[in-house]
Amino acid sequence: MSDRDIKRLELESKIIEIYTEFDSVYGAPKIRRELIKQGYYASLKRVSVYMKRLEL
Structure with a gap:
């Protein structure tokens, strides 16, 4: 697993x-x-994309 994947999961x-x-x-x-x-730190767009992916 890459550093990017770990940070995304976190x-x-x-x-x-x-x-x-x-x-x-x-x-x-x-x-x-x-x-x-x-x-x-996360941009608003990143947070909203993750929320959609997580179905929140």
């Missing part, structure tokens, strides 16, 4: 964690803000 797991933590009501903009607060 980011996806953080997105799932934040989404479930906030009762599944946060959209991509708010999840992106939470990721930045926690020290992860």
Whole structure:
């Protein structure tokens, strides 16, 4: 598994964690803000693409 795949999986797991933590009501903009607060950088488009892939 490449570094890129590892980082993608890590980011996806953080997105799932934040989404479930906030009762599944946060959209991509708010999840992106939470990721930045926690020290992860991701563009809004990347977060929304991952959320669609994860069916959130």
